[in-house]
Amino acid sequence: MTSCPVPPLDVDLRPGSPPVLRTDVPGDPAAWAAEHRGALRAAVVDHGSVLVRGLGLADAGTVADVASRLTDRLVLEREAFAPRQLQPSGLYSATPWPANQPMCMHHELSYAMEFPGLLLFACLTAPAEGGATAVADAPTVLDALPADLTSRFEREGWLLLRSYNDEIGAPWPEAFGTDDRGAVEAYCRANGIDVEWQPDGGLRTRQRRSAVVRHPVTGRRCWFNQVAFLNEWTLAEEVREYLVDVYGPEGLPFTTAYGDGDPIGEDVVALLNSVYERHTAREPWHDGDLLLVDNVRTAHSREAYTGPREVLVALADPVHLADCSPTVPVGAP
DSSP states (O other), rough: OOOOOOOOEEOOOTSSSOEEEEEOOSSOOOHHHTTTTHHHHHHHHHHHHEESSSSSOSHHHHHHHHHHHHHOBBBBOOSSSSOBBBOOOOOOEEEOTTTOEEEEEEEETTSSSOOOOOOOEEEOOOOEEEEOOEEEEEHHHHHSOHHHHHHHHHOOEEEEEEEEOSSOOHHHHHTTOOOOOOHHHHHHHTTEEEEOTTSSEEEEEEEOOOOOEEETTOOOOEOOOOTTTTTTGGSSSHHHHHHHHHHHHTOSEEEEEEEOOOOOOOOHHHHHHHHHHTEEOOOOOOOOOOEEEEETEEEEOOOOOOOOEEEEEEEEEEGGGGOOSSSSSSSSO
């Protein structure tokens, strides 16, 4: 007895919106995900992201079951810049961020040596207004940026400069998953991160990474970094002024620089964010939605919102930077 063929996925492609797959799953979402795993993952490779509407995801257990069917392995977050809650199932809460402030475009953990290749965002409660997880195609963004700017970033890479403290962002024991300084130093040595302990017990780090990589499956060149998102000029003006006043320009919780250490100007950060905005696709969340994102091919953001919003995140299928044709050696000059 032969099994019935799985019908092809009818993905709705509309300008300004991520690809949307509308389905009706009155029964077991995990069984549906297992049945359509190959087609869904192929659609993510083709389009960079796919929003599945109609799964009816209502709780963390169901989301975890669906994630286990669609992924090979979940990734444990390291070097987090903001604390978020790890669920017993291996899922994470969304990154805590003020609801009235947008979270700009970025690629998850693009400053790490190993990062998730696939992201799953599951909406249990959609906000009253706003709050979309928007996406932008990294090859398209790369092509839209000025050639002299991208050439410099390809030659030099980018620097992430962090100052861990107990007031802003994730403290270093939480970010590295240990309060053992020796273990932190060993991790940093293995991952090309320079370490500088502060007299008050704080930690400063520097790490250089490639800003342009090749997709490990398709080979397409992608603008893959957090140059704009983690730069001081992306912060609201009053927030930046406060942080500089309290910590000084050298002690900001995070900022970015060119790979040779030169500061990145406010005009460059504004340009990067404007190019992202021109190529942003967004779709308002509905309760029960699932968004799959190729983390190398596609940047994502979170828009400001009002009302309760509950989105769970799965970081999955790790990719190593060495498999993405990095353009600069890791470390800090």
